[in-house]
Amino acid sequence: MTRFLFILTIFTLLIFEGTVVQVFTAGWWDLHLTMVPRFVVVMLIFAALFLGRVQGLFMGLIFGLFYDIIYGSVVGIYAFTMAIIGYFTGLVFRIFQQNIFLIWLTVLLALVAFEFMVYGLMTLVNVTALDLHIFFFDKLLPTLVLNMIFALLVSYPARNILIQMRDEEQQI
Amino acid sequence: MPSFFSNRRLIVLLVSTIVMVMVVGVTLKERPQPTWGEQFIRDTFGFFQSLAYKPARQVAGFFETINEWRTLYSENQRLKANLQENAKLMARIRELELENESLKEMLEVESNLSEYTLQAAEVISRSPDRWYQQVTINRGAKHGVEANMAVITTEGLIGRVKSVSQFTSQVELLSDVNRTIHISAIVQGQEHIFGVIEGYDLERGALLFQKVPKDTPLEEGQTVITSGMGGIIPRGLYIGKIIEVVPDQYDLTQSALVEPAANLYHLDYVFVVERSSLPPVDIPVSAEDKEGTE
Numbered sequence: 414m415t416r417f418l419f420i421l422t423i424f425t426l427l428i429f430e431g432t433v434v435q436v437f438t439a440g441w442w443d444l445h446l447t448m449v450p451r452f453v454v455v456m457l458i459f460a461a462l463f464l465g466r467v468q469g470l471f472m473g474l475i476f477g478l479f480y481d482i483i484y485g486s487v488v489g490i491y492a493f494t495m496a497i498i499g500y501f502t503g504l505v506f507r508i509f510q511q512n513i514f515l516i517w518l519t520v521l522l523a524l525v526a527f528e529f530m531v532y533g534l535m536t537l538v539n540v541t542a543l544d545l546h547i548f549f550f551d552k553l554l555p556t557l558v559l560n561m562i563f564a565l566l567v568s569y570p571a572r573n574i575l576i577q578m579r580d581e582e583q584q585i
Numbered sequence: 586m587p588s589f590f591s592n593r594r595l596i597v598l599l600v601s602t603i604v605m606v607m608v609v610g611v612t613l614k615e616r617p618q619p620t621w622g623e624q625f626i627r628d629t630f631g632f633f634q635s636l637a638y639k640p641a642r643q644v645a646g647f648f649e650t651i652n653e654w655r656t657l658y659s660e661n662q663r664l665k666a667n668l669q670e671n672a673k674l675m676a677r678i679r680e681l682e683l684e685n686e687s688l689k690e691m692l693e694v695e696s697n698l699s700e701y702t703l704q705a706a707e708v709i710s711r712s713p714d715r716w717y718q719q720v721t722i723n724r725g726a727k728h729g730v731e732a733n734m735a736v737i738t739t740e741g742l743i744g745r746v747k748s749v750s751q752f753t754s755q756v757e758l759l760s761d762v763n764r765t766i767h768i769s770a771i772v773q774g775q776e777h778i779f780g781v782i783e784g785y786d787l788e789r790g791a792l793l794f795q796k797v798p799k800d801t802p803l804e805e806g807q808t809v810i811t812s813g814m815g816g817i818i819p820r821g822l823y824i825g826k827i828i829e830v831v832p833d834q835y836d837l838t839q840s841a842l843v844e845p846a847a848n849l850y851h852l853d854y855v856f857v858v859e860r861s862s863l864p865p866v867d868i869p870v871s872a873e874d875k876e877g878t879e
Contacts, residue, residue, distance in 0.1 A: 428630065431710035432638040436645045447715045482623045483630050484712040486616070486719075486748065486755070489608035493601070535716045538613055543787065552715070
């Protein structure tokens with residue numbers, strides 16, 4: 414039950430990223446600063462931190478696939494990167510989840526790695542031709558600010574829900 | 586901590602990388618009709634997206650209205666002045682249209698490059714990562730939308746239909762760098778200057794209008810419209826104005842930066858342009874004219 418609600422939340426966030434958030438960010442920042450909402454990725458990192466690498470891998474694969482199909486046209490880029498992020502954050506799950514600051518640090522590092530991987534792949538397949546320094550200052554930094562605020566806001570509720578979820582599943 | 590690269594994991598990682606490269610390679614090409622699975626997922630999500638987008642836009646619109654109250658008076662004055670000018674122009678256009686029609690009748694021209702019908706559509710989502718500059722609209726194959734149709738707002742051209750599902754379709758905006766389809770365009774000057782719009786300058790926020798012969802008189806402020814030569818896009822859709830003229834790399838041709846007239850960030854209602862008369866039959870041109878142009 415908790416798992417179902419959690420997954421439903423992620424899907425709602427997936428829809429919100431492209432609709433509600435766009436209404437409030439699209440017109441204000443012209444081309445120069447782009448804040449990309451990565452709420453789904455933030456939730457995925459939380460999930461991987463508390464549920465382990467295998468679940469992180471599969472959740473990343475599935476949500477990435479949905480992201481690819483709905484918001485992109487090339488299938489595979491987000492599925493691959495999200496799966497990798499889910500797997501590698503899942504590797505540190507026993508160590509880092511004790512301390513909330515370490516969780517935030519993990520989210521930050523994973524987001525940076527994720528953005529760079531997506532940027533690299535998008536450049537590789539010629540979807541974009543953005544310079545590295547423009548990407549770094551105009552896109553990566555605003556994106557990190559937006560998503561770290563989101564991560565701070567949801568970290569406590571997400572931790573409680575995920576710990577409850579893990580306990581429920583261990584009982585069964 | 587478990588070891589990162591045991592033998593088995595390394596193999597799994599390699600295999601999945603290869604699978605990703607394959608899937609990306611297969612889906613990288615132009616796909617006007619996605620597979621039924623993708624269409625189903627896009628349509629389903631499109632339904633929920635349209636539910637979420639409308640209230641959000643209304644809230645945003647409310648705040649904008651408050652913002653606009655401050656500038657209302659001066660804007661009103663300016664618009665009133667414009668209105669008079671408009672009435673004059675309308676009368677003139679009507680006159681020219683009538684003249685044009687009668688002349689065409691005399692020449693027995695049947696097909697018209699600039700005839701089209703509009704279909705209103707609503708934007709229901711936008712790709713949040715700005716790598717793909719695309720929006721989703723709530724009209725699809727069931728409503729007669731086809732790939733490569735032009736999409737406009739009341740301000741001007743914004744892009745083309747990229748892929749069509751049953752009830753939604755994805756529109757590629759002009760600001761997408763990776764446009765594989767070039768737009769054939771005309772600069773309206775003393776005489777028409779033909780060229781091709783290919784690419785977008787991200788830093789300037791302007792389209793690149795290229796392949797213009799070197800000695801043609803391009804100027805800042807000239808109007809650029811579609812030419813209707815490319816096939817599916819009709820003639821006469823407003824694209825924007827030239828903001829800068831630059832010589833080409835090899836100094837053989839010149840190119841211009843064209844600022845799109847439509848605001849590509851505030852999109853809510855758009856129109857899909859359906860061309861009424863498809864393949865253009867050859868318009869009778871007399872021998873003199875052929876020699877005269879060029």
